[in-house]
Structures are given as C-alpha cells and as structure tokens.
Amino acid sequence: MTLPAENVAPQLTRNRRLIIVIGVVIPLLITMAAAFVMALWVPELPNPVASHWGTSGPDGYSTVGSVIALPLLLTLVFAALAAFGSWKGGPNGGMLWAHKIMVAASVFLSISLSVTAAGSLAVQRGLDNAENAPAIGGIALAAFPIAFVVAVFAWLMLPASERIQSTPVAAKPIAGTTTQRVHFSSTTRVGAGVLVVVAVALLALGIALGVQAVSNPAELLLPAVIGLVVMALAVSTLSWRVTIDQRGLKVRSAFGFPRATIAPDQIASVATVEVNPIGEFGGYGWRWAPDGRSGIVLSKGEALEVTRTNGKRFIVTMHDAQLAAEALATVAKK
Template structure:
C-alpha cells in the first residue's frame, strides 16, 4: 500500500520537478502560468510556482496517504491511495508540460494551448488510478461481535428507558474548521473583490454559505435510543438516520478512528451499507442492521447506548 499510495506518487512528482528545473534555462521570463478558455495564455509569472505546486501538493497528499496506508484496509483507504498516483500524474504532467511547451519561445504570449497536455495528464492519471485500484488489497471484512460480548441491561418487563447524547466535533477539529473557513471566506472574498467582479464575489459568498450549511449539518448531531430504535438527527433537522428496533441485529461499543477507519470526519461512507458519523477518534457506537450494513457513531458513553439498544431489541 505504501508503494502504490506514497512512493510511486512521490517518484512521479520528483520526475516532474527535475524536468521543470532542467527546462528553466530555455524558458521566457516571465512564463505563462495560466491559459484562458480560448487556449491562449492570460496570466504570467515565475516558473517557481508550478514547481512548488507539484512538490508541495503531492508531498502534502502523500502525508495523508501515508496515514491511510498504515490503517486497516477499508474502502476509504483504497480510494485515497488510488487517488494519489492520479493526483501526482495530473499535476506533474500539466505543470511540466506547461513549461516544456514554452522552451525556446522569446515571449510567453506566443505559447500554444496546453489543452493536449491537459488531456494527456488526465488520461494518464486515470489509467494509473485504475491500475492502483486493482493492485491495492480489497477492504477487510468488518469483524462481527460475538453475542456473548454484547453489552446488555437488566430491564424489567414493560419498563421504558431512553438514552440521549449530543455529538459534536473534537475541539481540535472544530478549531481547524473555523480557521479554514475564515481563511476561505476572507482570503477568497478579498481576491474576488480585487478582481473587480461583484457578480463573481456574490457567487463565491453564496457557495461558501452553502458549504457552511453542509458542514454544520454533517458535524452536529443528536443521538437518541429508545423503544423505537436509534435516531441520529442533524442539528439542522436533516439528514436523519434511523435504525428501527426490529432492524437492530446487534449494538456494540468499539474504538473508531476518523482517518484510519472512515477516511475523514463528518458523515462518512466506508463501503456497501457501512455509514459513519465520525467526529472524533475514540469510543463509538456501532449498530448492525438485520437488513444489512451498519451505522457507527463516535460518541461518549457508547457502551451504555449499546447495552440499552441490545436489551430493547431482545425484548421487542
């Protein structure tokens, strides 16, 4: 997994950086760094930018892929690792190709379109991603808890019981999201404003607002266990995830990791029927459905919720 998701992408990026550095003496000053819809260059700058884009971009993604490669074999890990050679190839081919087509040109404004380079980059990237997908191991089956290990409560016949818990992001994750959100709002807003287009600025702010709403709906939840089963409801009221009591096969408490088990945080998908509300690394409630699939929620006191849900399901 390390070879496919980390070493190969780093080698691709390193090769692209070497090619770009070797081409520097033959490039115009400044070079074309962006091409418009017509295929003509419309932005110029230093060739250092593409070199840094490939080097830093692939290195940063490889660090994340390294974490995923050391985790258990999940669908999310397989997706992240297969995407690594795709990203490195697309960035490397476009950045290096964009400089190579300018070799020997005195004025960067005469640079031809790089559309063929872009098409080659994406085609090669997709091909490598497909190969990587089939080379990487399939997801490990999720082990099923033994019935004797399932927590239960002694509930009297006819007794009613319920369990409630609010689920919120870990403090570090909340701080990170606020910092990234403010940076995107302020930095992007200022950039759009300086560009002088009010319409683009309005569209950008609307998109940021929609992203904020989506983030809030994915990161703040209320979880309830009672005689009807389990209900996980976003603080905004949607989405809502329910597991009726007659569909509960088992409930257990386990340790879950965001990047390790689900490839990130928030409302996650980790393979056919396996859904997670992952807002921290630590104790989690896992509910398996008789109809297939499971729901995992990182939540404090998960063993109490599992015990109550098992007891209610057995009594139903």
Template structure:
C-alpha cells in the first residue's frame, strides 16, 4: 500500500470513526446517568405550540447511540468499502482511496457533534421536571446543532490529507491519430449501466410503485404526492440509463437515449483529453449524473475506464465508456486540429 493511501486511511479512521464514536459513547453515558431525573414519558419532539411528541425514557439513549451511531457506522462502511466495488473494465485498477471517503470522514465528525449536542440539550432541559409537557422549546439548540454539523464536517475535511492521486495508467493522455489531408476520423460508443445496476434500479422502482399504490389507497392526498415523486424518479431513471457518445472533428457529443440531457463540447474548447479509471463511489459518491468533490462533472454508470475531457476554462467532464483510448485519440486529434 502506498504511503499516501495509508496516511489517508489512518486519518479517516481517527477523524471519521474513532473520534465520532467516542463523542457518541460519552454522550450516551452522560444521558444514561440522567435517566432517573427525567419524566416518563419524555418529550421527543417540539412543534409551534411546544412539546407535541412523547416517548419512553429509553428513547433518550436511542437518539445518540442508535441513530447517531448507526449513521456514523453506515457512512464508515461506505467510506472504507466504496473503492472496492467490482470493476467492469479490463483496464488497470481504479483509485484506491478517493475524496468521497475524505468527505464522509468529515461528515461523520459533524454528525457526531450534531447528535451529541441535540441529545444533551433535549434531555438536559427535562431533568428534574415531572411532566414532559413543561420542557422548554429547543428550537435555538437545533440551529446551533446544524452549525456544529457544518463546522465539524469542514474541520474533519481539513484534518485529513488530500486524497492520493489515481494509480496506474489512470491519467494516460490521449494519443494523436495520423490523418491525411482528406481523411476524417469519428468514434461512436455507448455509455450504459451494467446489468446488475439495471436490475437493482428496476427492483427499486417496482418497490416504489407498489408503495405508492398502497399509500394512495390509504391516503389519496399523500398518494398524489408519492405518485408525483415516483413519476419523477421513473423519468430520471429512464433518461440516465444509457447515453450515446459521438467523437468527431466537431468535438464530443453525449446524449441520453431519451434525447435529453445532452452535452456538446466543441473541439476548439478542449485543452486536454485523458483516459481515466473511474471509481464511482470513491470519486463521485455514487452512480449516474454526478458532481465530484473536486468539481468534475461525470456520467458514471459503472466502475472502470472512462474518458476525461478538460475545457480551457478548467472544467472537467468524465464519462465511463469502453474503448476510451480510441475515443481519446480521435478527440485529441480533433482538438489539436481545431486549434491549429
């Protein structure tokens, strides 16, 4: 393992796992010692008119340990395993650690501070009272907790080193294609989600549709809201499953099979073309139309090789496709031809 990867992972463990869990455990112990002083039931939710939600005393333990600790554990799992997702390309291995993991480490610290503060305030204002309805409002504390989330996430981000650069030939520049004066080159390809991903999406959409039908039958008012959301999700899935890619003397054109969304990058606006190895979770935080932490915009539908195009403005566009090397060569020649 490279030293920069080891440093990144060690920092993630301390900033995003050990410290957040320590904060949550300390908070849980403090709250547990306060349980005999709390009313039964306790207040669990405040509305415009004051307390409007109640629960048993043990709910005071569930908030920091169950909800807060559960979120930290879930995000830790994504952070340490996202880069291990199966690779669907025969190219070199993808980035072993990415900015998404660094971001999740910072978020874990922020979430721990949020849940710790809310838990201490929520239970602290109820110590010594016999009726939870008398608990004072904690709306101000919620805003402070949100501020702690933002500050904690930012501090956690900067406490970790910059993510290591991709390894192998992940940054290979596109080679030129020698063309005669009357010759033209073009490349056509398809960017599509792998079959397991398509199956997963179909199952998820079917479950969403079934849930919508059930909600509609139980409560038509809420059902219409669910139906609208379901329709938007279905449309989003349809327009992002498959994209057609064309590279020629005009530049790069990427278009959904539904006709929209589409991107056109003129050859004259291209400053660099590279073949990259893409890790959707590690670099972009997931699959589909994504914006990475480092500002790259991407159509990342699977793990593996992809085409990265940098504009003169510095903006970078990434799309996962097979035979990215050939596409890069054609596009690189087109870019140089447009600037000559």
C-alpha cells in the first residue's frame, strides 16, 4: 500500500489503516462481489444445490442462500478477529509477524472460500437436479494457490515485522570445584489463561467428534484417531519436566511424548532471555519461530536459551530459568 508523501500519521495509525483495508475491507469486498455474482446465478440453479461432495459425487445439499452466505459470515468473523487481534500492535507500535499472519490469513480465507463457493455453484448452472452436479475437486485445488498468492501480496504490503526479541544474557557456571556434579529439575507449565483456551478448544473438538459419531458413524474412525491424537498431544504438552545433569538438558512432556534431549557436547552456549509467546512464536506449546529458534513456549517471561554447536537455538520458558541456565552452563563447561 503506497501512502502519500505528506502522510505523517504515527506508525500505529498507519498500521491500523492497513489492518482495516487489507484485513477487513478487501476480504469483505471480495466475498461480497462473489456473493453478488452467485446471486445473479440463482434463477439457473437447482434447488436445493449440492454443497458437499463425497468420493462418488455430491452427498450433501443445502439452499443457495446458505452457500452464498457462509463465505460472507466466516470472512466477517475472521476479519473481525484479525482486526481485534492485531489492533494493539507490538510493544514499540509496529506490527508483529503474528499480526501480519492474521491479516494475510483473512485475505486467504475470503478468496479460498469465495472461489470454492462460486465454483461449486458455477458447475451447477442449468442443472435440474443437483444430484447430477460434476465433481469440483479441480476448483477446490485451484482456489488455494490463488488465495495463497494473493495472501502473499497482502503480506508484502504490510510493514516489516517488528522485532521484539530481547537480548539473551549469557549464563555463568556455578562457582565450585571441577569435580562437582549438579542436578537441576523443575516443572514448567502453561498459565491459567492458556489452560482455559485449550479446555474450550478440546471441548469443541470432543463435541465435533460426538456429533460425527451420531450422524455418520461409518466415517468416524479417521477423525476419531486424529482427534484423540491431537487431544493427547495438546494435554501432554501443557506441562513439561525439565532435567539438567551431566547428560545434558532433557525436556519431557507430561505423558513422556514428545520429549527432547541436548547432550553437553552439542551445547555451544547457554543464556537466559525474555520471551513473548504470541509476538515471537505465534502461540504456545512446542513452537518454531520464523527466526529459526524452536522450543517449549508455555509462558511470557524468563526462558532458558541453549545455542547448539550447529548454531540452532532451543528455548524453554520457566520461572527458574536463571538457575537452570547456570546449572546447564556448569554441565556444558561453558
């Protein structure tokens, strides 16, 4: 987005204009244009129209109105979410990459939904019965790359992401004799806020599986397996046991999987660092940041940061990160 040269509004105001234009107005205009085109086709469409396709043709039907309204409704909800979520900006008034992702995703969602909905109706024009509707796999496949390319353009129009990474503070080994051995252990877990969000999400997933079990038990197995694995992983990664001794750093989630170990000879340096989960890692759990860091991100604040000999950095948020870093520095003799 080019701004007039005389525009001297503060950065946050300019960013908010971009959020509104790219994240809300453009997605809504796209979905409204698609809705308008689809509305023009209504006289030529069967009633009801096919709205869901199985492996052997259409297997779900609904009114034209709901096919037209759904992309509008979803885009409206997500655009509002993106605008609210990114409104505050980063701590220095810039846009965090997590905010940019939400704004670009709003564009992606509006285009992929609109193209899929319009495409599914386009193939049904002139049909008397929706049961004869041809497959739309090709349209769905085409919709995602188109939406992705436009979303990338949207991303490029947004300002560079604000870097809020704090400077790591190198840890000193614990003073003592060279023959001393140390053992550090601690438990680190998510805060109450994250716990509530996870509980709500898991409840929703459980309800969705329950509905599937009642309405379509034949196709339950795959969603049930995936759903239960996701639930188990989500619950397991809420709490981690951190152990540091002569064998290095070991992090183990509540159920024992996932887990990770870094041996002392793989450690180049140990430090403590302040971490902002949303701003730097885009959320909570076992995370990868765009700057190449990965780690266990459970809370805002202090974290242990280990730089491996191959340059990769691993972090673990914990309340006693300082002590952990000193213990690990002792073990790694760094």
